[in-house]
Amino acid sequence: MGALYKQNDCEEHKKMIAFLDHLGKNTRTSFTKLGRGTFFLLQTLSGILSVLIRPRLLFNQMYSVGVLSFLIITISGLFVGMVLGLQGYYILSDFGAEETLGVMVAASLVRELGPVVAALLFAGRAGSALTAEIGLMKATEQLSGMEMMAVDPIKRIITPRFLAGLLSMPLLAGLFSAIGIIGGQMVGAGLLGVDEGAYWSQMQANLDFQDDIINGVIKSIVFGFVASWIALFEGYDAIPTSEGVSRATTRTVVNSAFSILGLDFILTALMFGDN
Amino acid sequence: MDNSVLPQNSLISVKNLSFSRGNKKIFDDISLEFERGKITAIMGPSGTGKTTLLKLIGGQLFPEQGTISVDGNNVHRLRRSELYNLRKRMGMLFQSGALLTGMSVFDNVAFPLREHTHLPESMIRTLVLMKLQAVGLRGARDLMPNELSGGMARRIALARAIALDPMMIMYDEPFTGQDPISKGALVQLIKSLNNILKLTSIIVSHDVLETAAIADYIYVISEGKVVGQGRPEDIEQSESDWVQQFMTGAADGPVHFHYPAKDYVDDLLSTGKRYG
Ligand SMILES: Nc1ncnc2c1ncn2[C@@H]1O[C@H](COP(=O)(O)OP(=O)(O)OP(=O)(O)O)[C@@H](O)[C@H]1O
Ligand SMILES: [Mg+2]
Numbered sequence: 057m058g059a060l061y062k063q064n065d066c067e068e069h070k071k072m073i074a075f076l077d078h079l080g081k082n083t084r085t086s087f088t089k090l091g092r093g094t095f096f097l098l099q100t101l102s103g104i105l106s107v108l109i110r111p112r113l114l115f116n117q118m119y120s121v122g123v124l125s126f127l128i129i130t131i132s133g134l135f136v137g138m139v140l141g142l143q144g145y146y147i148l149s150d151f152g153a154e155e156t157l158g159v160m161v162a163a164s165l166v167r168e169l170g171p172v173v174a175a176l177l178f179a180g181r182a183g184s185a186l187t188a189e190i191g192l193m194k195a196t197e198q199l200s201g202m203e204m205m206a207v208d209p210i211k212r213i214i215t216p217r218f219l220a221g222l223l224s225m226p227l228l229a230g231l232f233s234a235i236g237i238i239g240g241q242m243v244g245a246g247l248l249g250v251d252e253g254a255y256w257s258q259m260q261a262n263l264d265f266q267d268d269i270i271n272g273v274i275k276s277i278v279f280g281f282v283a284s285w286i287a288l289f290e291g292y293d294a295i296p297t298s299e300g301v302s303r304a305t306t307r308t309v310v311n312s313a314f315s316i317l318g319l320d321f322i323l324t325a326l327m328f329g330d331n
Numbered sequence: 332m333d334n335s336v337l338p339q340n341s342l343i344s345v346k347n348l349s350f351s352r353g354n355k356k357i358f359d360d361i362s363l364e365f366e367r368g369k370i371t372a373i374m375g376p377s378g379t380g381k382t383t384l385l386k387l388i389g390g391q392l393f394p395e396q397g398t399i400s401v402d403g404n405n406v407h408r409l410r411r412s413e414l415y416n417l418r419k420r421m422g423m424l425f426q427s428g429a430l431l432t433g434m435s436v437f438d439n440v441a442f443p444l445r446e447h448t449h450l451p452e453s454m455i456r457t458l459v460l461m462k463l464q465a466v467g468l469r470g471a472r473d474l475m476p477n478e479l480s481g482g483m484a485r486r487i488a489l490a491r492a493i494a495l496d497p498m499m500i501m502y503d504e505p506f507t508g509q510d511p512i513s514k515g516a517l518v519q520l521i522k523s524l525n526n527i528l529k530l531t532s533i534i535v536s537h538d539v540l541e542t543a544a545i546a547d548y549i550y551v552i553s554e555g556k557v558v559g560q561g562r563p564e565d566i567e568q569s570e571s572d573w574v575q576q577f578m579t580g581a582a583d584g585p586v587h588f589h590y591p592a593k594d595y596v597d598d599l600l601s602t603g604k605r606y607g
Binding site for chain 1 (some may be wrong): 386421426446603
């Protein structure tokens with residue numbers, strides 16, 4: 057009996073040690089990765105000046121990020137707006153407040169859904185493509201080749217893409233919200249008979265430029281920063297094989313989604329906490 | 332100095348270099364000299380670290396011990412901007428070509444010129460077409476890298492490597508993937524580039540015949556050591572078993588074709604862990 061207990065103890069003990077060992081190793085890899093990521097970010101930021109001298113690099117990248125994301129953002133914005141119109145109408149009409157549908161649709165989009173959903177779509181569409189592109193450039197020695205030609209791959213390749221992501225995000229979020237508001241109007245005013253004049257005028261009267269629009273833009277800039285950073289770093293840090301690149305692409309989508317949603321909570325608490 | 336090449340005339344000198352990957356010692360205290368204006372070949376079995384040596388010379392990897400100097404500069408002591416200035420004068424031809432996949436052949440060759448010079452576009456066009464003509468692929472200027480064969484990609488990469496008229500070129504396996512005709516042309520090309528542009532060339536290769544035909548000096552490396560060196564004719568006469576095996580291509584000898592493993596018969600007869 058005693059021996060049995062002892063053996064059990066021993067097993068437990070071993071499991072515990074293995075668990076701690078595992079935890080320790082994982083924590084250490086996460087921290088070293090965070091360190092590498094931070095260093096990478098600093099290097100990327102240090103290239104901003106050289107990109108501003110050659111704005112064509114930036115415009116080309118903004119164009120390709122825009123082309124990648126335009127369709128998915130427009131279509132998703134339209135559907136999200138239409139659903140908001142429907143759901144909003146059902147709730148508001150119970151209180152006889154369907155005139156304020158415009159406010160509800162616009163505030164939800166500008167404050168939350170525009171920045172968040174556009175950023176999630178951006179991460180899934182443009183972010184994963186960036187990771188794959190950079191990862192493949194690494195795997196096929198294009199980045200090392202560039203270094204041997206005395207061209208800094210971070211400044212030449214990474215920084216323009218980073219800035220493009222950062223600057224495109226507010227534009228894409230704005231597009232998403234604008235199309236969503238039109239979608240809400242189509243359903244609310246077009247199908248369900250909310251007064252069209254009221255939809256727009258209530259929206260104008262009750263949306264606050266500072267509280268709603270500026271805060272929404274700040275959110276989307278933060279999300280653009282984080283999503284571009286994650287996408288580019290995962291590509292740059294990928295194991296240079298086809299399998300390594302495909303894993304990195306998956307990590308980009310997962311990590312961006314977590315970061316965007318987590319940051320959204322923090323930013324919302326900071327921005328709208330006091331009303 | 333037990334080296335037969337005069338060090339004062341060498342452009343690149345590697346002294347007492349040691350380098351490891353993980354636990355594996357790739358170089359164990361080796362010294363090599365690369366004479367100015369000459370073609371020096373590095374030969375050795377696959378996986379001995381020939382590519383690694385080129386990356387060490389280019390300053391992309393750091394040695395554990397020893398120094399590498401290029402044109403009087405200690406590569407690993409230079410500041411970043413100095414290293415980049417030195418690299419503008421070093422051409423490197425990667426084993427895979429390493430062309431930028433997002434741009435056409437023309438833009439690939441123009442890339443170093445556009446990055447490092449302020450030449451007008453008309454001048455760049457002329458230079459690019461001249462370099463492409465030199466490698467026989469002027470007609471391929473509008474193709475994208477994914478439309479090239481491996482051998483063509485290597486030649487385009489060569490055109491790009493000479494775009495800035497460097498003082499030296501490092502060729503990593505230039506002959507693999509070339510058909511006999513373009514192989515012959517490439518041998519001539521490397522030779523004439525070397526003579527006309529007064530380049531210093533380092534060729535890493537397994538192709539004994541082609542390399543011996545143009546090299547002025549050959550180093551044979553195996554398992555982290557220089558196992559033979561000399562002019563091609565000396566190497567062919569060499570009494571070292573290592574060198575003889577390599578030059579004649581025998582599968583067994585001091586260098587083993589097989590990766591270390593347990594006895595073949597035992598391995599086949601044993602049932603393997605899964606069933607045991
Ligand atoms: N990034 C790396 N990480 C760990 N080990 C590596 C790495 N790159 C190369 N190696 C190891 O270093 C050794 C030398 O590699 P290297 O590519 O220099 O060989 P090589 O002589 O060029 O071979 P080949 O003729 O086949 O091109 C090999 O054993 C390889 O396994
Ligand atoms: Mg190699």
